[in-house]
Amino acid sequence: MNIATVVVDVPAMNTDREYDYLIPEKWSGMIQPGMRVNVPFGPRNVQGFVTDIRDHSDYDSLKAIVEPMDILPVLNQELLLLGEWLTEKTLCFKIQAFQAMLPAAMRAKYEKVFIPRDQQVLEKPELKKIFNQKGEIPWDVGEKLNLLTLLKREVEAGALELLYKVKSKGKKRTVKMIGTALTKEELIQAEKQLMGNSTKQKRVLQYFIDNGPDICIKKQLMQETDAGDSTIKSLLEKEYLFERNVESYRDPYEHHHFEKTTSFPLTEEQTNAILPILDAIEKKQHETFLLYGVTGSGKTEIYLQSIQRVLEQGKEAIVLVPEISLTPQMVRRFKSRFGNDVAALHSGLSVGEKYDEWRKILRKEVKVVVGARSAIFAPFENIGIIIIDEEHETSYKQEENPRYHARDVAIKRGQFYQCPVILGSATPSLESFARAKKQVFSLLTLRKRMNNQALPSVEIVDMREELRSGNRSMFSTKLFEKLQDRIKKKEQTVLLLNRRGHSSFVMCRDCGYVVQCPNCDISLTFHRYSHSMKCHYCGFESRVPNVCPECQSEHIRYFGTGTQKVEEELLKLLPEARVIRMDVDTTSRKGAHEKLLQQFGDGKADILLGTQMIAKGLDFPNITLVGVLSADTTLHIPDFRSSEKTFQLLTQVSGRAGRHELPGEVVIQTYTPEHYSIELAGEQDYDRFYQKEMMVRKLGGYPPFYYVALITVSHDEVMTAASVTEKITKFIRPHLSDKAIILGPVASPIPRINNRYRYQCLIKYKREPKLNETLRKVMEHFATSGKKHIQVAIDVNPYMMM
């Protein structure tokens, strides 16, 4: 058993397999599957994952592992298996699947440096200046100074050596602790022996005499005894005290205080819903539940009490929340109920903080994880429940490799641990609801709000009418009147600016010219903050032109309604209103999001104005009005899910109003009031929306009636991109049944990104056992062989059709 199979950190088609390595004597028995190792690969060293330990290899000139990068496995047996499954299902590389399961801090960093072979090189005049303090020359320094040929020659001459370093980015933070090994009596003795003028040292020793020999944090000790660094140092030298580095965690919730809460009594509906879940927990049975409950129906309390039961069994729980930094209220609820048993993993944390939270999970110091998408890979080994809140959210689908959906991973893990999976939503995805109707999932329904408060009344305002009657502002008469009314009554309003897919662009008023990105076929987005235009796909940036490049007109300016513009108009029309604006600009700073919400919750503003990010999770008693400024912007993006997304967004945001004693009202402004997704969102009628949308999907041949796989090919030249896509289409056809529909090749909705032309091919199918195998072959064939620079991206069950 001295051979390890290793998946190396080289994401490419031809290296997507296991390589065998010898385990050096000194680490035999210590190296285990799931550990990261540093291995030689070709001429360099890379990071790799040990997948298995064997006693024999078919390959006879094995290299040895350089060193292990972990003391204990970072992936357990189940996660290794899960990685294999991910690789197969999402058609990614093995290494990508493993990387996705770990925090970013654990991705290896590579460094190349030239080191001297002998001391004489250090004196060479042409090199002398560029050696750094460590006596090394980093590769990129050599590159910058154009000295690579010279340096390489020195390597060949044997004067220098090129060293490949593999570094783990994750740094554990430590604190210095001070303690004493002496007994109380010995300490008193020691104190007497000190010189009379060493008052500070005496005080420190006195501290230990008073508080016992306990170890304490150096910083605190210094503060409490008013001692300096040198005082402690001399005591250490006299060996009265000892110093030790102890690993510490960065605690993102350090300054928060969580009021302990206990279970609330459940309503009858909630009790009916929780019983089947508790039953599955009790029976240790896997079952997927779809918890369909209107906004404010108390889904969270069901989650909390289910988790409670799981914890009583000594098991662990994973809770997924969409982009958790957006719902600090949610984390607070879990921390309040389960205290220090909770780890939170979300995008608001720094890389280091995420790493710390993750290590708490690995060491079983917590029992509950609340996190965004990637938290589904939490390295627990005894999972008792997995909960996905707002299961319809598209952020659960990863848009890079591995292109997984957290829902699928959750069910896979739930099967492994024989535990229930709960998908909660007020507006379930059509896929999930259809599965519930077919009894693949068990449907649990909450129709009433917790306090029996009625759902808010919704009014839809036709903005075309407003325009006809001469109102050219962005607020309809109705919305404006209600806004004034709320301010008078000191109640709060939430205003949603729906602007996904409709960001501000720069257009000439005279000739209609819109400024496009030179590298991509998409218009540039206007950024007021820097007064520049940016491309969201390739990063291109340029100044706003003063005259139109087409017709030289000076009437060129930005269009599209941004939150700033709405804010300006609000302040003009309602100068007494206090407005909090939430968008990318105001929430980019760490913790800004939470702070703004806190301010709003404390009643420091009358109006909360924002984009999509305010639609979820807000729960403030004083909100009695919700206004949607333009409901239909999401409707016009080329995506078969656009109606569903519009309906969900409108329903979610409407649910923010009147959650407590005060009744709520909602005003939805739109240019297409007759569209069913807007009309039915107005009636808060999910069931009718479901039926209507299912008809549309059936006619169009879209999910949940068909599965979809999307192949996107890109290349520098249009012709190559088109012809390769054509070839792929022809290649796939004979491998699939007659029932599969292959659409394409067609140009992608964004035909060019970063000067690469994009063509795509869409496969619709119901049951194709050989599909994944065929798609693998496509990758092997077309992504590598000969034709360079061809990129083939395959997305099974895509959420972004662009």
Added chain:
DNA sequence: TCTTGCCTATTC
């Protein structure tokens, strides 16, 4: 004859 660029195979 010696460089350069480009393609291909290889990496345990």
Added chain:
DNA sequence: AATAGGCAAGAC
């Protein structure tokens, strides 16, 4: 992904 080796076209 990164490299070495092979080959052919250009530089002197």
